Amino acid sequence: MAKLRPEDLDKIAERMRKAVSLRDGAGRAKVTVHMGTCGIAAGARKIMTALIRCVDESVVKDVILTTSGCAGLCSREPMMTVELAGQAPVKYVDLTEDRIPRIFTEHVVNGKIVAEYALAVGSEQTL
Amino acid sequence: MKTYRTHLMLCAGTGCVSNGAYRIKAALERELAKHYLQEEVAVVMTGCNGFCAQGPVMIVQPEGIFYQLLTDEAVPHLVEEHFLKGRPVERLMYTPPEAKTPVPRMSDIGFFRKQRLIALRNRGLIDPEKIEEYIARGGYRALAKALTSMRREEIVEEIKKSGLRGRGGAGFPTGLKWELTAKQPGDEKFIVCNGDEGDPGAFMDRSIVESDPHSVLEGMLIGARAMGASHGFVYIRQEYPLALERLNLALRQARDYGLLGTDILGTGFDFDISVHRGAGAFVCGEETSLIGSLEGRPPEPRIRPPFPAESGVRGKPTCINNVETWATVAEIISRGAEWFSRIGTETSKGTKVFSLVGKVKNTGLVEVPMGITLREMVYEIGGGIEGDRKFKAVQTGGPSGGCIPASLLDLPIDYERLTEAGAIMGSGGMIVMDEDNCMVDVARYFLEFLRDESCGKCTACREGVDVMYQIVSDICAGKGAEEHIPLLEELGQAVKDGSMCALGGTAPNPVMSTLRYFRDEYEAHIKEHRCPAGVCKALITFRIDPEKCKACLVCNKNCPQEAISGEKKKPQKIDPEKCVKCGVCRDMCKFEAVTVQ
Numbered sequence: 001m002a003k004l005r006p007e008d009l010d011k012i013a014e015r016m017r018k019a020v021s022l023r024d025g026a027g028r029a030k031v032t033v034h035m036g037t038c039g040i041a042a043g044a045r046k047i048m049t050a051l052i053r054c055v056d057e058s059v060v061k062d063v064i065l066t067t068s069g070c071a072g073l074c075s076r077e078p079m080m081t082v083e084l085a086g087q088a089p090v091k092y093v094d095l096t097e098d099r100i101p102r103i104f105t106e107h108v109v110n111g112k113i114v115a116e117y118a119l120a121v122g123s124e125q126t127l
Numbered sequence: 128m129k130t131y132r133t134h135l136m137l138c139a140g141t142g143c144v145s146n147g148a149y150r151i152k153a154a155l156e157r158e159l160a161k162h163y164l165q166e167e168v169a170v171v172m173t174g175c176n177g178f179c180a181q182g183p184v185m186i187v188q189p190e191g192i193f194y195q196l197l198t199d200e201a202v203p204h205l206v207e208e209h210f211l212k213g214r215p216v217e218r219l220m221y222t223p224p225e226a227k228t229p230v231p232r233m234s235d236i237g238f239f240r241k242q243r244l245i246a247l248r249n250r251g252l253i254d255p256e257k258i259e260e261y262i263a264r265g266g267y268r269a270l271a272k273a274l275t276s277m278r279r280e281e282i283v284e285e286i287k288k289s290g291l292r293g294r295g296g297a298g299f300p301t302g303l304k305w306e307l308t309a310k311q312p313g314d315e316k317f318i319v320c321n322g323d324e325g326d327p328g329a330f331m332d333r334s335i336v337e338s339d340p341h342s343v344l345e346g347m348l349i350g351a352r353a354m355g356a357s358h359g360f361v362y363i364r365q366e367y368p369l370a371l372e373r374l375n376l377a378l379r380q381a382r383d384y385g386l387l388g389t390d391i392l393g394t395g396f397d398f399d400i401s402v403h404r405g406a407g408a409f410v411c412g413e414e415t416s417l418i419g420s421l422e423g424r425p426p427e428p429r430i431r432p433p434f435p436a437e438s439g440v441r442g443k444p445t446c447i448n449n450v451e452t453w454a455t456v457a458e459i460i461s462r463g464a465e466w467f468s469r470i471g472t473e474t475s476k477g478t479k480v481f482s483l484v485g486k487v488k489n490t491g492l493v494e495v496p497m498g499i500t501l502r503e504m505v506y507e508i509g510g511g512i513e514g515d516r517k518f519k520a521v522q523t524g525g526p527s528g529g530c531i532p533a534s535l536l537d538l539p540i541d542y543e544r545l546t547e548a549g550a551i552m553g554s555g556g557m558i559v560m561d562e563d564n565c566m567v568d569v570a571r572y573f574l575e576f577l578r579d580e581s582c583g584k585c586t587a588c589r590e591g592v593d594v595m596y597q598i599v600s601d602i603c604a605g606k607g608a609e610e611h612i613p614l615l616e617e618l619g620q621a622v623k624d625g626s627m628c629a630l631g632g633t634a635p636n637p638v639m640s641t642l643r644y645f646r647d648e649y650e651a652h653i654k655e656h657r658c659p660a661g662v663c664k665a666l667i668t669f670r671i672d673p674e675k676c677k678a679c680l681v682c683n684k685n686c687p688q689e690a691i692s693g694e695k696k697k698p699q700k701i702d703p704e705k706c707v708k709c710g711v712c713r714d715m716c717k718f719e720a721v722t723v724q
Contacts, residue, residue, distance in 0.1 A: 003385025
């Protein structure tokens with residue numbers, strides 16, 4: 001292994017940043033893929049794989065990918081919810097793997113909602 | 128590093144490992160693979176998380192959900208529900224003693240909320256076996272700063288200004304110690320990391336080395352640079368196998384990266400560290416004894432001066448700091464002395480790690496700002512007394528410490544306040560006691576430990592502690608006399624005055640502090656032949672209350688002495704001749720019919 005120079009520390013840190021920022025629980029965006037039985041049957045697992053690939057290839061690393069249960073609109077699965085820090089959540093429906101890179105680049109990274117695939121902004125009222 | 132969506136931070140501290148953490152790891156990996164999640168969810172083994180009472184514990188990131196008391200059987204359900212379907216499993220979450228519903232997020236749990244982590248900054252966040260993860264969280268940056276942009280005197284000055292004091296027990300200002308060593312002439316100097324944690328119930332040093340070994344190495348490197356030391360030793364107990372393994376691995380990784388050895392970070396600075404395994408003598412916590420042991424001599428303290436800063440290992444200038452002290456250094460250099468000195472009290476800066484054990488609901492390892500009150504420690508972090516019994520005292524500072532009573536619960540914790548109260552900070556052991564603890568018996572326990580651990584060099588300590596032990600044992604056995612109390616006080620002073628090192632100097636503390644605050648318990652033992660807490664066997668009798676006894680015969684069947692008799696459906700009786708006061712009947716009785724007098 002090569003001996004380190006002071007500037008190499010930053011390079012290692014950069015390479016590891018994804019792992020570490022994930023553990024801080026903070027990020028610019030949280031993307032939730034709904035994994036109810038309906039979602040999984042409709043292909044939600046593939047959506048998650050596509051999202052992981054996007055994060056992997058992107059320079060933007062502070063995106064939290066998580067799963068949750070059925071979003072209630074089973075006929076429009078697979079679904080996912082994109083929440084940018086400080087903004088209302090946006091639900092996307094009828095997803096396919098090839099739609100993911102566009103949503104990721106336009107919405108998650110650049111903050112512009114992809115209206116074609118979006119269902120609604122906001123979420124249901126809860127107690 | 129590969130991208131995952133979730134990291135499962137599974138605790139691999141000694142406590143969780145002995146509760147099956149590696150079995151849980153295998154089960155998690157098996158179940159994740161079953162659902163083809165192994166590419167999405169990573170299992171990361173971390174150092175001690177601190178909440179040992181609830182182990183094995185695991186934190187799911189990025190959500191920060193805290194799972195506890197994990198079992199192999201629970202894993203398949205957990206993986207399918209949470210990691211596949213995204214439904215966190217409430218059953219495995221932590222329910223605070225005072226609440227009814229589980230609290231999922233770690234930051235909402237009282238035990239963690241009051242904590243502020245400096246020495247333990249990476250605990251549970253990194254894999255201690257991967258140097259890259261330490262670097263990713265800012266590791267070795269302070270070293271780079273110290274080597275490239277600070278003069279040696281500036282480093283010493285920064286530590287002095289921070290107000291950091293030795294975390295091993297005595298609380299000597301670290302910066303001053305560094306300055307003394309730095310000023311010594313000659314180019315052969317040594318630094319030592321004291322990891323000979325000997326207090327019963329204390330495990331903060333072990334935990335730091337297990338969860339973040341590089342933080343200790345980085346602190347030592349910075350210290351070596353500041354003081355001009357060429358070599359360092361880590362003196363660590365043989366009884367800490369996991370800490371030893373991770374430490375050796377960390378040393379190898381640091382050498383591979385050129386962070387130890389010659390020309391460190393390309394700056395021309397040379398330094399290396401070797402590990403010395405201690406055989407576990409309490410007296411080795413004392414600097415000059417530790418040096419003796421390091422050199423292969425019997426661990427006996429010697430007269431100071433000369434202080435180790437002038438003549439230590441092999442007669443060369445030596446600076447010895449405790450594990451926790453070293454682990455704090457890098458953070459001070461990174462963030463600055465001013466940041467550090469804003470935390471804590473007037474005389475005690477920063478944070479301190481405590482092992483909180485005894486009769487509290489939440490036991491474990493906690494790091495809190497100096498100045499926090501005992502009440503916050505016991506009731507907020509500790510969650511209150513187990514079984515909602517009455518709080519009696521907190522024992523701090525290990526065998527050389529003392530007991531602090533309920534009337535001083537609002538005492539802010541720092542070096543001076545604890546000393547004024549007759550206890551010491553020590554290495555940070557904190558044992559909480561309730562009304563069922565007999566304070567005379569507690570003093571007897573610590574004296575027994577110290578009597579064994581006295582190295583025997585000073586007569587006052589060797590003989591005095593033994594005589595004190597005999598007297599306190601006699602009091603516990605119901606053979607106390609009224610003149611024993613003044614005799615104990617006199618002996619205590621003599622042992623304190625006539626001992627060379629801190630072991631003897633503080634050995635009378637357990638007796639002195641219990642006499643100060645719980646004299647009535649000693650008097651009850653001596654004058655009334657009564658143990659108010661119901662602990663000292665010679666002074667208690669077990670009795671079954673005929674009003675409460677439901678004649679279930681559980682006590683009768685379980686008494687190892689067959690001392691309980693009685694007819695079916697009638698209240699049972701204990702034969703005091705046969706009873707050995709083991710307490711089995713009391714523990715088993717569901718109706719609280721067994722009473723102690």
